[in-house]
Amino acid sequence: MTNKILIGLTGSFESGCHDLSKVLELKHGFRCLKLSKEVRKKARELGYDENNREQLQDVGNQLRQKYRTNYLARAVLDKNVNAERIIFHGIRNVGEVNEFRKYPNFYLVAVDCSKDKRWSRLQHLYNGDKKQFDKQDKRDKDEGLPYGQQVLKCVEEADILFLNNEDYPTELKKQDELSSRFAAHLGLIVGDKLRNPNKDETMMTVASTLALRSHCIKRRVGAVLCDASGHIVSAAFNEVPRGEEKCFDKYRMCYRDLVRNKFKKQLINSYKYCPKCSKELSFKEDTYQCKNCGKDLSDDIPGYKALDKCRSLHAEETTILKMGRTQVEKSILYSTTFPCLQCAKRILHAGIDQVVYIDPYPEKESILMLEPKVQTRQFEGVKALAYYKLFYRYQETLERDIKQKVSI
Numbered sequence: 020m021t022n023k024i025l026i027g028l029t030g031s032f033e034s035g036c037h038d039l040s041k042v043l044e045l046k047h048g049f050r051c052l053k054l055s056k057e058v059r060k061k062a063r064e065l066g067y068d069e070n071n072r073e074q075l076q077d078v079g080n081q082l083r084q085k086y087r088t089n090y091l092a093r094a095v096l097d098k099n100v101n102a103e104r105i106i107f108h109g110i111r112n113v114g115e116v117n118e119f120r121k122y123p124n125f126y127l128v129a130v131d132c133s134k135d136k137r138w139s140r141l142q143h144l145y146n147g148d149k150k151q152f153d154k155q156d157k158r159d160k161d162e163g164l165p166y167g168q169q170v171l172k173c174v175e176e177a178d179i180l181f182l183n184n185e186d187y188p189t190e191l192k193k194q195d196e197l198s199s200r201f202a203a204h205l206g207l208i209v210g211d212k213l214r215n216p217n218k219d220e221t222m223m224t225v226a227s228t229l230a231l232r233s234h235c236i237k238r239r240v241g242a243v244l245c246d247a248s249g250h251i252v253s254a255a256f257n258e259v260p261r262g263e264e265k266c267f268d269k270y271r272m273c274y275r276d277l278v279r280n281k282f283k284k285q286l287i288n289s290y291k292y293c294p295k296c297s298k299e300l301s302f303k304e305d306t307y308q309c310k311n312c313g314k315d316l317s318d319d320i321p322g323y324k325a326l327d328k329c330r331s332l333h334a335e336e337t338t339i340l341k342m343g344r345t346q347v348e349k350s351i352l353y354s355t356t357f358p359c360l361q362c363a364k365r366i367l368h369a370g371i372d373q374v375v376y377i378d379p380y381p382e383k384e385s386i387l388m389l390e391p392k393v394q395t396r397q398f399e400g401v402k403a404l405a406y407y408k409l410f411y412r413y414q415e416t417l418e419r420d421i422k423q424k425v426s427i
Contacts, residue, residue: 022103025119025126026049026105026125027106027128030170031170032159035130035197038183039201045194048104049104050105054115055075055109056095061078062074073158079091088113111170113169128178130183131182138152180399214410216406222251223353224403224406225241225254226241229256233334235331240335241334242254242353244350246349252342253345256337257331257332259331266330266331275326290316293314333362346370350371352374352375355376355378357380360384373395374393376396
């Protein structure tokens with residue numbers, strides 16, 4: 020597989036990986052290999068329902084736990100496929116990503132779609148049961164097991180982020196639009212249509228690089244403020260104030276988690292009866308699981324976020340502080356994560372025109388604070404991990420062309 024073009028697809032279910040793989044097969048000569056094929060095969064052997072998402076998740080976990088996390092990747096790599104262009108569909112664990120990374124021409128594409136849009140596409144299959152959808156989606160993203168579902172981590176590892184939030188009137192229209200939109204990325208991967216990075220890709224690479232300097236245990240964030248021409252005005256990453264000890268050095272854990280755990284313990288210990296089963300409450304040893312119903316009462320504790328307890332100055336906040344009284348027309352703030360409510364207020368007050376982000380943030384209040392005065396949009400394009408690899412070839416091509424012209 021050394022000389023073949025290999026594309027891996029990852030993303031939450033119904034984000035559009037199937038649609039993009041179909042386009043690459045029909046219009047660009049790729050052969051699609053599905054990691055889920057091995058899972059479905061094992062599910063049938065065990066007598067499971069291969070159309071039941073939770074049972075397939077269970078089987079995938081069992082295979083990765085028994086045979087190592089790269090098992091499904093190796094299963095498709097070991098196939099003798101007579102094709103120069105191959106898609107690996109359904110990557111859901113970082114162990115699979117690491118196995119594919121052993122091949123120099125492998126690129127991971129994350130297909131992303133908002134949760135609300137995915138629910139609108141799938142609700143008929145759940146008979147309107149959004150709780151079941153939410154449960155499966157939460158597990159799919161990260162269930163906290165080294166051999167489990169890790170879609171969020173896989174998306175973080177992606178070389179290219181591709182958005183698929185649009186609905187199309189026909190299947191043919193969808194294929195044409197996806198093919199057209201993905202062409203700029205495919206040209207870089209294949210090498211037949213090289214280009215320079217655009218402003219979004221450059222600014223977000225700077226923000227992502229800055230994020231690596233953060234000592235935050237929970238979430239490393241970088242932010243860059245630039246003007247309409249792409250000149251950087253200010254940049255920062257999230258960190259505790261100058262002179263303060265880092266959370267890990269001081270507490271050996273996130274301070275916010277420390278506060279949340281105390282709050283959770285006090286709240287749960289105040290219960291006389293289980294809020295789940297209404298029986299007199301007693302816990303299984305060293306857990307918050309009710310002995311009667313087995314439910315974990317630490318889930319969904321109200322007021323549990325404690326966002327105001329974070330000791331760090333957020334990346335967006337510090338970026339705005341560093342710009343001082345400077346007024347920037349048509350300014351764009353690039354952040355690796357959608358701003359929280361506190362940062363949203365500062366962005367609005369600073370007169371920033373636009374916010375571009377990679378990861379959505381689960382706080383609707385910040386969205387309401389920014390809209391409609393500040394335009395917000397999710398980043399799409401080449402991410403920091405592949406920035407140099409994909410774009411340096413364009414510079415090499417230019418240098419080669421110049422040398423040829425000079426020698427004539």
